[in-house]
Amino acid sequence: MGNPIIQALHHVAIICSDYQRSKQFYTTVLGFEVLNETYRDERESYKLDLALNGQYVIELFSFPEPPRRVSKPEACGLRHLAFAVDNLEKAIDHLTMHQVQTEPIRVDELTGKRFTFFADPDDLPLEFYEIDH
Template sequence: MRLNKIHHIAIICSNYQESKEFYVNILNLKVIKETYREERDSYKLDLAIGEHSQIELFSFPNSPKRPSYPEARGLRHLAFEVDDIEEAVKDLEKQGIAVEDVRIDEITEKRFTFFKDPDELPLELYERKGNN
């Protein structure tokens, strides 16, 4: 078996309209397709991240909360690569999004920071420029 790339990441949100606003209008992800499934009372929103990856944003009635902080088993966080981390941080802060201080990854020596989506899911900005 050979895996080519990550195709999509699926996220279940608690408030569909709020999360749609965040991912589309704050993170500027392009809507590929929006589907309402009446039998499930659920939305599925396919969003493009660049040319090769997607987020599937789902809503389900009464979905349980995340059990704990990022150190719980399972997906720890979702990282987005950016060209200029300072510019990306300013863009988020202009939209009222709290962003942690920018840090340096001690292994790769690249700059990164964290912020949260409307459901407090940890999201990371990871700067592309610099060493590899």
């Protein structure tokens, strides 16, 4: 197929409605590390760069009064973000400890791997996908 133009996924950008609530969710609940936090006066907007295991993966933005995202029923566009976990029960217990509800565990019919869905504070669908079990 030759040399692909794209080398890797660089980051995912998320716009939140309540910056402090989402910052707490992504750092305290999900464990992302803060690389950089910037407030842009001219845009009345925060930009938070988050890393996972030292790798930059999420830009969390706040903007004044962003429109709501259509999540249900599923709409065209980005469907969800999936995060790899070693132990699905342990990951679910961690979310439950932080009052985050998860859907029942399902099994991917193509890979046989287990997964569950949950939502961030703005109802963005997120997935934990078990890579080892």
